[in-house]
Amino acid sequence: MWQYVPAIILITVCLAFTPALATYAAYDPPCLCYYPSSARAVQVSSASELTAALAEAKPGDNIVIAGGTYPGNFLLANSGTPDEPIVVRAAEGEQVVFTGLFTLAGKYGVLEGCEFHNGRVVVKGDYNRVTRNYFHDFTSTAIYIQEGGSYNRIDHNEIANMNHDPDVLCQGIRVRVNEPADLRTKGNRIDHNYLHDFPDRGGNGHEAIAVANNTHYWPETYIEYNLIENAYADGETISIKSSGNYLIGNTFISSNYVQNRHGRNTLWKNNWFENVDLRIYGAGQQIIGNKLVNGRILLQAGTTTQDDFDARYMAGGGGGQPNQPRTENALVAGNDAGNGITVGHYENLPYPVINNILEGNYRGSVDQPAAVMLARQENTTIRQSTDVPFGTAVKLTKDEVGRFARDPYCKIRAYAEVVIGGSRFAISENRGDITLTLPFGTVQAPLIEVVPPEKMEWSEPLRPDVVVGVVPAAEVPDTAVIEVRDSSGQLVQSTKVNFSMAAPVVELLLAGRKSVSTSNVFLGEVPLEVAVAGDSAAAGALIRSVELVLRRLDIGVGKEPQDQLLYRGESLPQDLVIDTYTLDDGLYRLVGRVESIHGLAAEGMALFAIENWLELNDYLEPPTRGWFGIFDNTKTIARSAGWTYATDDPEAFCGDGNRLQRSDAKATAPEYLIWSAPQLHSFQVTLYAREVEIEKVIELAASQDQSRWEPLSYEKELVATSSAGWHQLVLKGQAGEVYDYFRLTLLGDEDGDGSESAAPVLLQLGQVDLKWRNKAGK
Known part of the structure; x- marks a missing residue:
């Protein structure tokens, strides 16, 4: 059974560990963006010429493919x-398409700017780079690092439209770690x-990225600042089946769950998950x-432990089944946890999660603790604050990744750089369109500023003789155009800047404040x-x-x-009030949906409880x-003494085993x-009688x-009659909220005939329920 725990509560149960934080020492590959001036240019325009050039390649060669x-x-x-890598690249502005396999088996090779239409790249060597390529409609893994390939960089590629057979291994990027020890x-x-x-x-085996499959090996793969969206080919968008990896600053949008499948001590930091769950197995994550x-x-929760899985892996056979090691000794700190954290998900699995620390997790703002759901778990610690430096996750856009984005580690060659609304873009020779989504309510498109060549930060000037001009956008949504022309006025490059407007960000305020719990x-x-x-004003008109x-x-x-509709209209409601007295006490979710004139919709949500009434329920237990000593259970x-x-x-007595007579x-x-009942609102008395007519023998006051x-005064309801002849009666009524005490009296003439009764007891009390108005909320 789920147990919901607000994270503001500290729960510490027999913990004797503190996970050590992984030290992030990112591998810094050599900058391979510049081609040495002494490089030997080798021009090729056919498959046979390319094959020959690759076979004869020497350090510093720049193989340019037509x-x-x-x-x-x-x-x-x-x-x-x-200092002198072998560079294989598409000629500037030309489309080079591979339909087969390209293998990098040496060291310090660069493959840049090509298109792979159902083609793929295998990296077997070290210190290679696969950059700014376009992979699409592929039926087997697009980029595959294997056979000991180490210290390679796979960056700024676009990988799209997987076209896999369900029974064939096909992934976006795979790092293979289940080779023999020397590979x-x-x-x-x-x-x-x-x-x-x-x-x-x-089918299975169709993740966007996989680092697999050796649970006790530490490949130390750095998966950073990638954007993955609409990845549904496999149940797992990312699958980590090894130890000691680093996943930092990635953005996952509208995809299947991201999973640390097994292994130890992998760091997940500052990633952005939108409509995506993060699942954790293994130890020390x-x-x-x-x-x-x-x-x-x-x-x-798991089907085994990490220690057991390691032992079976070491014994050979890939670990076998069961292969879902429970989460243990994990540190979950400083996360903006969205829909909450579940400790011990999959309650039906035999091994509960154990010895995990949750601290400083929040929702929306650090002063709003995240919801924590305790399920199949043991020894969980939950703290409101953390000393772990947790940083900030930032949502990546398409302009920050892929073939045309700035490289934070080295410069590219471009005609110009422009600044749009504080963001910088390089206008390269094969630059695609730029799409900027502006906050809801923005009606004026931002200016596009062309950066002088001497102040370019991301790139080197590709041609010093060009002039860059801008045709501005008039409003939002609209399109601006960046035009690059040579000295004669001839158009060299044209880049559209599409300004769109985001969906409205909706907030619901109850009594002037957010309520998300x-x-x-x-x-x-x-x-x-x-x-x-x-x-x-602008937002209202939209x-x-x-x-x-x-x-x-x-x-x-x-x-x-x-669902109860509270409001529907064409504008934001004014002076709206929820009368909670018309609702039953309980837990509620309020959803506000706002749609813009451009057809974009967004929702805001509020969670809250209504407790208008306090109740006293006296079951008349002995x-x-x-x-x-002896404890009196009545309220x-x-x-009186009798x-x-x-x-x-x-x-x-209709199943009632606790009665008063x-x-x-x-x-x-x-x-x-x-009974004491401050400003009593209503009452209900359950009793058992031999006769239905009991008005002369009982008084409520x-x-x-x-x-x-x-x-x-009260209403009487006959609920049931037992086989023994006892009638279950319910007396209920209202008291007007002016009284503070409720009294039930059995009168002397219990059989109601006007004379003293010597018959057996004819009436027994079963339960008394009193309700009065709550005067103070939380």
């Missing part, structure tokens, strides 16, 4: 040097790639400073404000529709939730005996019970001070 399609397989087995990869960097649109065609938008962190309690009339980010829907959450198993503040408990024969069946004096009692 546009065209190059079928077949190609191999660069020769090696360059750190294991190490220290590879995968950064600034754009992987997108991997459709679900069934560190999940720090990530942001999850509509996603969860799931610490998985059902621990926030509201009473009475609650002002509700719907706000959108940006200039309010809204097409607004809808507010309320749903009760705690309705019980098997019941269908019912006293219990404990270490400190009365006063009672009462006794009846616990016999529950079936005769007269001590002496022949007694004629009234017997009373009194209320008082402000217990000195003067006012009789209360």
Whole structure:
């Protein structure tokens, strides 16, 4: 069963460990963006010329491939040097298409600027670089590092439209780590790639990125600043099946879950997850400073332990089954945890997660603790704050990754650089269109500033003789154009800048504040404000529709939730109030949906509880005996002496095994019970009687001070009649919220015939329920 725990609570249970943070010492590959001036230019324009050039390649060679399609397989087995790599690249502005396999088997080789249409690259050597290539419609793994390939860099590639057979291994990028000991990869960097649109065609082994498969080997792969979206080809978008890796600054959008499948001490830091869950298995993983938008962190229960899985892996056979080691000794710190953190996900698995630390996790702002759900777990520590430096996750855009993006480690060659709204872009020879999504409410497109050549930061001037001009956009949405012309005025390059507007960011404020937890309690009339980010006047004019829907959450198993429409209109509501007295007490979710005139919609959500009423439920249980004596379980503040408990024969009383009756069946004096109920609103009494007509033998009354009692009228309901002849009756009514005490009295003439009764007891009390208005919310 799930247990929900607000993260502000400290839970410490028998912990005797503190995970050591991994030291991030990123491998810094040599800068291979510049081609040495002494390089020997080798021009090729056919497959046979390329094959020959590769076979004869020497350090410093710059093999320039003319546009065209190059079928077949190609191999660069020769090696360059750190200062003079062997560069194989497409000619500037030309489309070079490979349809087969290109293998880098030497050292210090660079493959740049080519297109692979159902083609692929295998890297077997060290210190190679695969950069600014375009892979699409591939049926086997696009980029495959294997056979000991180490310290390679895979960067700024676009990998799209996986077209796999369900039964064939086909991944975007794979680092193979299950080679023999002398052929294991190490220290590879995968950064600034754009992987997108991997459709679900069934099968397994179709991840966007995989580092697999050796649980006890530490390949120390650096997966950094990649953008992955719409990856549904495999249940796992990323699969880590090894130890000691680093996943930092990546962005995952609308894809299947990202998973640390097994292994030890992998660092997940400052990644952005949007509509994506992060699943963690194995030991000693560190999940720090990530942001999850509509996603969860799931610490998985397992089918085995990491120690057991390691031992079986060392014994041979790849570990075999079971192969889902539970999460243990993990550190989860400083995450903006979106839809919360589940500790012990998959409750049906035999091994609970154990000895994990959660600290300083939040939702939206650091003063709003993240929701934590404790499921199949042992020895979990939860702290509100953390001393771990967790940084900030930043959502990457398509302009920051892929073939045309700036390289943070070295410069590219470009006609110019422009600054748009504070962001810098390089206008290279094969630069694609730029798309900028501006905040909702932005009506004026930002200026496009052309940077003088001497102030270019990301790139070297490609041609000093060109002039760069801008045709500005008039409004949002609209398109500007950056034009590059030579000295004669001839158009050399044209780049569109498409300005679009983001969906509105919706905030729901209850009584002037955000409420993202059902621990926030509201009473009475609650002002509700719907706000959108940006200039309010401009934003209001851009809204097409607004809808507010309320749903009760705690309705019980098997019941269908019912949505209640609170508002629907063409503008933001004004002076809207939720009258919580018209709603039952419980847990609620309020969703506000706002759609813009451009057809973009977004939702805001508020979680809260309603507790308008306090209840006293007296089940009239008999006293219990404990270490400190006898404990009275009834909730009365006063009672007469002539009462006794009846616990016999529950079936005769509709299953009720705790009842109260007269001590002496022949007694004629009234017997009373009194409860405290401040400003009593309503009452309900359950009793059992031989006769249905009990009005002459029972009195219900209320008082402000217990000195003067006012009789209360009530409605009587016959609920059931047992086979033993006892009628279950319910008496219920309202008290007007002016009284503070409730009294139940059995009158002397219990059989109601006007005379003293010597018959057996004819009436027994089963339960008393009182309700009054709550005066203070949280």
